[in-house]
Amino acid sequence: MLNANQRQMLTAAAGGLFGYALALTRNRDSAADLVQDCVVRAISAKQAPQDERAFRAWLFTIARHLWFDRLRSWRRRRAMQEAADLDQRTSGALYDITVTHLAVREAFFLLSENHRDVLALVDIGGLTYDETAELLRIKRGTVMSRVSRARAALAEKLSGPHVVELPRKGKGMRRG
Structure with missing residues (x-):
């Protein structure tokens, strides 16, 4: 049971x-479920770290393990569904933002697992290099190197032919 400080x-x-969790699951609802399961697991734990840094790393480890458990159980029956329903009446600016988000998301998932993992922990999760190194059980320098290479690979994928560019409003889009 968590004490007040741990809560x-x-x-x-x-x-x-x-x-x-969102970076792992690629889906807001699944991410919310994963976080909820992580919180339940943390609250029901008999012991939890008292130190804030260790507690945070412990939470991220729980989430990571829960996700890998889900992947193993869903592997055979999982059908990936990516819904990108762009309303034809979406304003140009909102449409461009949506296209950019989709392009970044697509490029992110083209990265290697190691690169996705460190970017998700450092850039999305907000963990420090030290926390990430501890969580992944690798050296801090390896984390720094992977983050640097992952960011470079992401930039390359965003500028390369791997990311499918959606048609711009007015160019190839039917008006309703």
Whole structure:
């Protein structure tokens, strides 16, 4: 059972934990479910770290393990559904933002698992290099190197032919 201090640390880590879960699951509802399962697991734990840094890493480890458990159980029956329903009446600016988000998301998932993992933990989850190194059980320098290479690979994928560009409003889009 978590004490009051640990409950405060849990609340403080919720945003980063959700971002990490979203990067893992690729779906807001699944991410929310993963965070909820992580919180339930943390609350029901017999022991939890008292130190804030260790507690945060512990939470991210729980989420990561829960996700890998789900992947193993869903592997055979999982049907990936990516819904990108762009309303034809969407304003030009909102449409461009949506296209950019989809392009970044698509490029992110073209990265290697190691690169996705460190970017999700550092850039989305907000963990430090030290926390990420501890969580992944690798050296801090390896984390720094992977983050640097992952960012470069992401930039390359965003500028390369791998990302499918959606048609711009007025160019090839039917008007309704």
